[in-house]
Amino acid sequence: MREKLRIGLVGCGQFCRAFVPIFQCHPAVEFVGITDKFPERCREFDEKFHVDRIYDDFDHLVHSDELNSIAIFSQRDTHGWMAIEALKSGKHVYSAVPMALKVEEIQEIIRLAAETGLTYSMGETGIYRPASIFCRTRYAAGEMGDLVYAEAQYNHDMKGLYNVFKYTEGDKWKLMAGLPPMFYPTHSTSMVLSAARAHAVKTAAFGWTDNVDLDIFGEGMNYWDNPFSNTSMLLKLNNDATVRISENRRIAWGVPETYITSFNGTKASYECSLIQHSYISRPDREVFYEDVSDLLNPAELTAHRGEVDFMQSCVRGKWSGGYAPIQKTGRLPRELDHLATGHAGTHRFMVDDFCQAYMTGKQSPTNPWAAARYNLPGLIAHQSALNGGTLMDIPDPGDPPGEVLSEDREFNECDYH
Secondary structure: OOOOEEEEEEOOOOOHHHOHHHHHHOOOEEEEEEEOOOHHHHHHHHHHHOOOEEOOOHHHHHOOOOOOEEEEOOOHHHHHHHHHHHHHOOOEEEEEOOOOOOHHHHHHHHHHHHHHOOOEEEEOOHHHOHHHHHHHHHHHOOOOOOEEEEEEEEEOOHHHOHHHHHHHHHHHHHHHHOOOHHHOOHHHHHHHHHHHOOOEEEEEEEEEEOOOOOOOOOOOOOOOOOOEEEEEEEEEEOOOOEEEEEEEOOOOOOOOOEEEEEEEEOOEEEEEEOOEEEEEEOOOOOOEEEEOHHHHOOHHHHHOOOOOOHHHHHHOOOOOOOOOOOOOHHHOOHHHOOOOOOOOOOHHHHHHHHHHHHHHOOEOOOOHHHHHHHHHHHHHHHHHHHOOOOOEEOOOOOOOOOOEOOOOOOOOHHHHO
16 A cells, blocks of 8 residues: 655635645645745635645745645646656646646646556546436446437636636736637536547637627637637537537536536436436437436526526526535545535545545546547647637547546445555
């Protein structure tokens, strides 16, 4: 059994705040340190969470001999090079999404992970969301037949992101806020591609040129000269299915932000409209309908059905952070039971898979090869959109070496001690 994780968290922002307690309470972790480019945020985190150590900066943290791993929660454009530096320094890596913003960085992370045998796990919520679990389970069982067409999207309006970028970037926040939507595709791609057990081989994409924030989107307005606040791509998968993925940052929408709209097979199909989840099967000539909403919606949400303004509360996100019955919380360590969760109950699953992958030497479900397959389509799609929808090939890294953690595994206390 390996030594326990001694992990340093990079970036004391609003998202990281939800993960410090999970790492601190996980039985596979014995030490949690932090660093941030704003020292006052480290002090605030220490006062709240009583971490084991504050490091002066990233360089100090990543080269520290008292750490064997890092968790990256910094800005999106830093994830790639930080993960590369950590792997080169002999550290295991947990990274928030996206994996990286450059194809070359993704390829280097894969090369280093293969060469060193170190654990890399991308913290992507999508594969742990109820709709993804449902489609993946039914499709793997063979009852949906062959996949024909699927679609997923991440609708997060810019009005809800201004303060996030201001918090992390200060006066230069608009330069980062203009991030191409397809540079952050994994909330959408991971759900469909993990369910389809397939990867994308070609894409063609179109972008919507933003006409609202002219000082955020457009040439010279952001680090990427990106004009698009919304982008949609069509993907051709290696199993011949077609998938539509949309990343929208200028759209009138509420919750769910990340969801599968449809997953259509030759024998059965899944569809979602807000909180209505439908499963239609047609094994022969007869058609059968199954309402699976109570299985896929958070249990707390279902308990409030029938209340006045119920739907109004749902689209505003009330009750959206808890667990749904389909999520197998029983496989998580009991030490995490008292902690808050978020993003449709996914936080603890992401941390536990990283810890399990490290402790067992198996691959995380979001290992570098899987993470690349979720990220690369978006990077290529942005180029396609800039070129007016040109059909482009998507490079594929191949399958991961070794065994991947089973989604159906049961809790085993011995795995952590």
